[in-house]
Amino acid sequence: MTAPDVLSCRSLVREFSRGRERRRAVDGLDLSVPAGQVCALIGPNGAGKTTTVRMCSTLLLPTSGSISVLGHDVVRDTRAARQNIGLVLGGERGFYLRASAQENLRFFAAVQGARITRRALSDVLDQVGLADRARSRVETFSRGMVQRLHIARAILTRPALLLLDEPTIGLDPEVAVEVRSLVRQLVAEGTSALLTSHSMREVELLADTIVVIAGGRTLAQGDAQAIGAAAGIGEVSSYLIDDWAESYRSQLLSSPGVRSVDVHARGLMTEVVVAWRSGAVPGSAHLPFLVRGEKTQAAGLEECYLALLADRGRSGTGGAPDSLIDAAS
Numbered sequence: 650m651t652a653p654d655v656l657s658c659r660s661l662v663r664e665f666s667r668g669r670e671r672r673r674a675v676d677g678l679d680l681s682v683p684a685g686q687v688c689a690l691i692g693p694n695g696a697g698k699t700t701t702v703r704m705c706s707t708l709l710l711p712t713s714g715s716i717s718v719l720g721h722d723v724v725r726d727t728r729a730a731r732q733n734i735g736l737v738l739g740g741e742r743g744f745y746l747r748a749s750a751q752e753n754l755r756f757f758a759a760v761q762g763a764r765i766t767r768r769a770l771s772d773v774l775d776q777v778g779l780a781d782r783a784r785s786r787v788e789t790f791s792r793g794m795v796q797r798l799h800i801a802r803a804i805l806t807r808p809a810l811l812l813l814d815e816p817t818i819g820l821d822p823e824v825a826v827e828v829r830s831l832v833r834q835l836v837a838e839g840t841s842a843l844l845t846s847h848s849m850r851e852v853e854l855l856a857d858t859i860v861v862i863a864g865g866r867t868l869a870q871g872d873a874q875a876i877g878a879a880a881g882i883g884e885v886s887s888y889l890i891d892d893w894a895e896s897y898r899s900q901l902l903s904s905p906g907v908r909s910v911d912v913h914a915r916g917l918m919t920e921v922v923v924a925w926r927s928g929a930v931p932g933s934a935h936l937p938f939l940v941r942g943e944k945t946q947a948a949g950l951e952e953c954y955l956a957l958l959a960d961r962g963r964s965g966t967g968g969a970p971d972s973l974i975d976a977a978s
């Protein structure tokens with residue numbers, strides 16, 4: 650028998666009332682996080698990511714659909730589900746600033762009804778790199794240290810699932826790297842995670858699977874290759890040329906295999922960035938301009954993500970940030 654997914658969401662819906670209207674912030678979402686994997690939920694502002702994380706964390710009830718954590722339904726079996734969840738919110742405060750790191754952790758363990766031994770506490774602080782600051786007041790901590798303390802709080806009870814809602818938001822790049830490597834270490838030790846992030850680099854570095862959502866609905870789902878295939882982009886080329894003419898754009902867009910064209914000024918030259926369907930990059934002799942420099946590489950997540958959102962915008966479903974289901978009469 651195969652082990653149950655650590656997190657499983659099925660046909661998940663959450664509606665909110667706004668005046669006399671009801672709007673769907675999450676509209677039929679399905680996702681799974683197998684053991685030891687990271688699933689990233691990405692999408693524009695208002696896409697429904699935090700609402701999904703809040704439902705998974707048991708803080709918010711779904712309107713319909715189901716969520717289970719290690720087979721425990723978060724609505725019917727909240728306590729058991731909660732015992733397997735650690736929640737980390739980006740930019741969160743929430744510690745007693747005049748208390749030390751270890752006093753805070755003891756307090757939050759008690760709130761969760763968990764008994765934490767001195768050894769377990771020092772192990773957790775050690776793991777997040779705060780062992781030498783265990784007795785320091787949190788008010789003396791940098792933002793990066795506070796964020797590491799949040800992760801310590803989330804892993805105190807050694808949960809199977811971490812819910813990481815923008816865990817590096819507002820952190821400087823060096824500290825963000827530290828937090829990501831801590832997440833990687835936890836995942837290497839067997840923890841699973843649902844991650845939301847606006848950093849495509851973070852998602853590329855951490856996620857095994859990706860769910861792209863907008864307006865509460867899934868646009869694409871799978872590993873990086875599957876997202877690329879859904880977006881229809883294989884490679885991205887950057888061409889340096891002397892002079893740009895707008896007619897080149899329509900020439901390029903009507904060529905087979907071109908997915909999008911972006912143009913940027915680069916000093917006295919112009920950079921033309923073309924996203925191609927997989928395997929469609931032609932020799933530069935087939936381009937409408939003389940190429941002075943050229944670089945082609947596999948499409949990154951960011952290009953694929955932007956292409957998926959652009960398609961959604963073109964198909965006319967991008968107007969409302971979430972779907973209106975019940976207009977006031």
Ligand SMILES: Nc1ncnc2c1ncn2[C@@H]1O[C@H](COP(=O)(O)OP(=O)(O)OP(=O)(O)O)[C@@H](O)[C@H]1O
Nearest residue numbers: 665666674693694695696697698699700701970971
């Ligand atoms: N408590 C609430 N009451 C009413 N509407 C809400 C509530 N919480 C969220 N929403 C709405 O649900 C939609 C989804 O919001 P959510 O915060 O889940 O998006 P998000 O993808 O996390 O966005 P961001 O990237 O900006 O954090 C938004 O339109 C938001 O206004």
